[in-house]
Amino acid sequence: MSDGADRVETRLYVEEPLQAGATLGLDHARAHFLRAVLRLKRGARIAVFNGRDGEWAARLDALGKGWASLVVEDQRRDQEPGPDLWLVFAPIKRARLDFLVEKAVELGVSRLQPAMSRHTAVSRVNRERLVANAREAAEQCERLDVPEVGEARPLFDIMGDWPSERRLLVCSERSAAEPLSVVLQAAAGGGAAGAGATGGGKDPWAILVGPEGGFARSELDGLLKLPFVTPVGLGPRILRADTAALFALACWQAFLGDGAIRPAMRET
Amino acid sequence: MSDGADRVETRLYVEEPLQAGATLGLDHARAHFLRAVLRLKRGARIAVFNGRDGEWAARLDALGKGWASLVVEDQRRDQEPGPDLWLVFAPIKRARLDFLVEKAVELGVSRLQPAMSRHTAVSRVNRERLVANAREAAEQCERLDVPEVGEARPLFDIMGDWPSERRLLVCSERSAAEPLSVVLQAAAGGGAAGAGATGGGKDPWAILVGPEGGFARSELDGLLKLPFVTPVGLGPRILRADTAALFALACWQAFLGDGAIRPAMRET
Numbered sequence: 461m462s463d464g465a466d467r468v469e470t471r472l473y474v475e476e477p478l479q480a481g482a483t484l485g486l487d488h489a490r491a492h493f494l495r496a497v498l499r500l501k502r503g504a505r506i507a508v509f510n511g512r513d514g515e516w517a518a519r520l521d522a523l524g525k526g527w528a529s530l531v532v533e534d535q536r537r538d539q540e541p542g543p544d545l546w547l548v549f550a551p552i553k554r555a556r557l558d559f560l561v562e563k564a565v566e567l568g569v570s571r572l573q574p575a576m577s578r579h580t581a582v583s584r585v586n587r588e589r590l591v592a593n594a595r596e597a598a599e600q601c602e603r604l605d606v607p608e609v610g611e612a613r614p615l616f617d618i619m620g621d622w623p624s625e626r627r628l629l630v631c632s633e634r635s636a637a638e639p640l641s642v643v644l645q646a647a648a649g650g651g652a653a654g655a656g657a658t659g660g661g662k663d664p665w666a667i668l669v670g671p672e673g674g675f676a677r678s679e680l681d682g683l684l685k686l687p688f689v690t691p692v693g694l695g696p697r698i699l700r701a702d703t704a705a706l707f708a709l710a711c712w713q714a715f716l717g718d719g720a721i722r723p724a725m726r727e728t
Numbered sequence: 729m730s731d732g733a734d735r736v737e738t739r740l741y742v743e744e745p746l747q748a749g750a751t752l753g754l755d756h757a758r759a760h761f762l763r764a765v766l767r768l769k770r771g772a773r774i775a776v777f778n779g780r781d782g783e784w785a786a787r788l789d790a791l792g793k794g795w796a797s798l799v800v801e802d803q804r805r806d807q808e809p810g811p812d813l814w815l816v817f818a819p820i821k822r823a824r825l826d827f828l829v830e831k832a833v834e835l836g837v838s839r840l841q842p843a844m845s846r847h848t849a850v851s852r853v854n855r856e857r858l859v860a861n862a863r864e865a866a867e868q869c870e871r872l873d874v875p876e877v878g879e880a881r882p883l884f885d886i887m888g889d890w891p892s893e894r895r896l897l898v899c900s901e902r903s904a905a906e907p908l909s910v911v912l913q914a915a916a917g918g919g920a921a922g923a924g925a926t927g928g929g930k931d932p933w934a935i936l937v938g939p940e941g942g943f944a945r946s947e948l949d950g951l952l953k954l955p956f957v958t959p960v961g962l963g964p965r966i967l968r969a970d971t972a973a974l975f976a977l978a979c980w981q982a983f984l985g986d987g988a989i990r991p992a993m994r995e996t
Contacts, residue, residue, distance in 0.1 A: 559827060566971045568963070601965040639988040695836070695981055696989040697869040703834045710978040713963055720907040721964040 466536065468507040468517060469500055471599045478513040483521070484530040489527035494520065501640055507536060511605035514539040537724050538565060539604055543717040544654040546571040546626070548618060550671035551582040552701050560702040561590055565597035565710040568717060571713065575613035579673035585612040602723065611648060615679065626664040629712070630683050630691045631704045634674060637691035640708060644715040665712065669705040734804065736775040736785060737768055739867045741874055746781040748799040751789070759796035762788065775804060779873035782807040796876035805992050807872055811985040814839040814894070815977065816886060818939035819850040820969055829858055833875060835977040837866060842880035847941030853880040856873040870991065883947065887954060891971040894932040897950050897980070898959045899972045902942060905959035912983040915924060933980065937973045 476484050486494070494500045504520040508530065515537040518530040547569045551557060555586070564572060572594060574585045590609045598606040622628070629643065666681075669699050683689050713719045744752050754762070762768045772788040773890075776798065783805040786798040813835045819825060832840060840862060842853045851873045858877045866874040890896070897911065943951070953956050962975050 493961050562968075563971050563974070566965055566967050567964060567975070581922065583787040601967065603965055633991045636990075639982070640985050644982075693988075693990055695985070695987045696991050697834055697836060697871055698991055699834050700830075703831050706831070706974050707835070707978040707982070711973040711982045713984075714907070714909040714912075714975070714979045717963070719963045720961075722904075722961055723901045723964050723966055 466517070467505070468713055470494070471507040471509070471515075471602065473599055474510050474559075474594050476510065478510055478516045478532055478535075480510060480516075480532060480534060482532040483517065484508065484532065488526045491523060491526055494528055495523050495525075505533075506530070506531065512539060515604060519648050520585040522657050525591075537604065542568055542570060542603070542605065543713065544662070545569050545712060545717060545727075546573055546664075546666035547705060548575050548615075548628070548666055548668040549586045549705055550574045550575055550577050550580045550669070550701065552686070553582065553614065553650060553707055556700075556702050557582075557590075558593055560705055561593040562597040563702075563706050564709060565595065565603065566601045567593050567706065568603070568713055569607050569709065571608040571610065573610040573618060575615040575618050575668070576612055577615045577671055577679055578676040581673070581675060587611060616682065619683070622646050622686070622688060623664065624667055624688055626688060628666045628668055628682075628686070628689045629708060630668045630689050630693055631699075631708050632670065632680060632691055633693065633698060634677075635680055635684060635691045637693040640692040640694055640711050641715075643692050644711060648715055655669040665716070667705065667708045667712065669701050669708070672701050731957055734785070736773050738762070738766055739775040739783075739870065741863050741867055741928040742776050742778050744778065745918060746776060746778055746784045746800055746803075748784075748800060748802060752776065752786065752800065754796040754798065755974060756794045759791060759794055762796055763791050763793075773801075774798070776800065777872050783872060805872065810871070810873065811981065812930070813837050813977070813980060813985060814841055814932075814934035815973060816841045816843050816883075816896070816934055816936040817973055818843055818845050818848045818883075818937070818969065820940060821850065824968075824970050825858075826851075826861055828973055829855065830865040831974050832968075832977060833871065834869045834891070835860050836871070836877050836981055837976065837977065838873075838880065839876040839882060843883040843885060843886050843936070844880055845883045845939055845947055846944040848939040849941070850939075855879060868971040887951070890949055890954070890956060891932065892956055894934055894956060896934045896936055896954070896957045897976060898936045898948075898957050899967075899976050900938065900943060900959055901966060902945075902960065903948055903959045904925040904953060905961040908945045908960040908962055908979055909983075911958055911960050912979060916983055933984070935973065935976045935980065936973050937969050937976070941970065 474484055503518055507515050508518045509515045514535055516532050516535050518532045520631050521529045521531045551574050595606050742752055768788055773785055775783050776786045777783040782803055784800050784803050786800045789797045789799045816830050819842050864872050
């Protein structure tokens with residue numbers, strides 16, 4: 461699968477069903493990207509995925525100013541479910557939020573859920589922007605899906621209809637929490653090497669990080685009463701909200717998620 | 729130590745020795761920061777640290793336009809050595825590099841070492857900017873020191889005088905590497921829970937991430953021949969260089985570093 465003949469110029473997420481011979485029309489922005497940024501010509505080969513049908517190679521069949529069409533050729537990868545890991549986060553300033561979304565997608569979250577809490581400094585979330593950033597990051601990192609992006613909701617509304625089987629790790633330096641490594645190794649079944657391949661990675665999990673000001677004491681008390689919540693400590697330094705999220709996501713993937721799996725296609 | 733009377737307005741890194749009664753003069757930028765940004769007045773209490781003498785409270789003794797002086801009062805924290813973890817990285821574009829430095833400092837690296845490799849797209853590194861960003865991140869995250877920042881050097885010059893006792897984890901999706909979790913748990917002594925408190929955290933380690941284009945095949949081959957190098961895999965997604973660095977740093981801290989330690993001072 462990874463010989464030179466299989467080389468593709470770029471990778472695009474599309475909405476349409478994918479099967480051999482299907483024709484896809486691209487919207488203005490992506491047609492412009494192929495033509496004016498990548499300078500692709502008719503006949504160029506790109507990869508497409510839609511989150512359901514795996515990854516396919518497609519041929520650029522025709523393109524003009526603001527439009528392009530693709531013909532789907534052959535399947536490159538089967539669809540495989542990724543880890544079921546949500547990130548629930550208080551919105552932060554735009555540049556940091558863009559970065560957090562990109563990193564969270566690369567780190568394999570299945571859902572991004574903005575949560576408004578007492579000290580959240582940002583009152584409005586541009587969901588369209590989050591979706592666009594998530595899509596771009598998914599294209600870049602060779603995921604086969606794009607995470608769902610929830611509408612921003614008050615934190616305790618989200619907790620109110622939380623699915624009880626989904627464990628929620630709450631990152632907080634203020635509570636007397638066990639270290640993240642201890643919680644993850646216990647969940648992986650005692651910390652056997654290779655936990656990523658055999659551990660709790662099929663179970664639904666979530667990570668919650670608060671706003672830059674942290675959770676209010678009353679919020680934290682409320683969270684700690686919930687049966688699906690486990691507070692976790694992330695070490696001695698005071699991490700920014702985005703750093704805390706990346707720390708927890710990385711460790712979860714390494715020890716409970718798919719950190720033991722190799723990339724599907726490697727150019728050597 | 730963490731009652732309200734001990735509250736400080738901000739935290740500054742200084743060069744001078746710290747002891748009770750010492751007087752410190754601040755440069756123009758930091759005097760401006762205290763006066764015009766934080767709007768502090770004479771008598772305000774701030775925290776200072778220099779990487780050697782722990783953290784001290786100091787009183788703002790006098791300030792004018794572009795100057796300020798502090799009088800050191802009492803020690804708040806003893807100096808404690810942090811984990812000995814270097815990050816060796818190929819320079820990336822400025823906004824991403826700023827972000828990487830901030831995150832690496834929060835994640836507790838002891839040294840930041842830029843390394844020029846074959847596919848490094850950025851030819852010049854502004855070391856002063858890295859130092860300033862590292863200092864600001866250290867002030868923010870309550871570290872007691874600021875990581876060293878090395879001058880950018882060719883990758884194999886750095887390897888040429890590498891201290892042989894320092895293990896180097898090379899992040900690469902191209903080699904047949906063991907998963908990071910497996911390598912870390914083996915180093916921690918079989919993955920016992922609480923490894924962060926008892927594992928290999930006192931030993932010198934380093935993490936190497938390549939440029940956006942990855943290492944050249946010949947570079948990777950050269951790296952893999954070095955006795956102190958262990959290649960590690962970070963999962964199935966293709967991570968950007970900055971994400972790979974953060975992934976490896978977070979997991980190292982959680983499982984071999986100080987991830988089991990709580991913050992020194994918590995406001996509740």
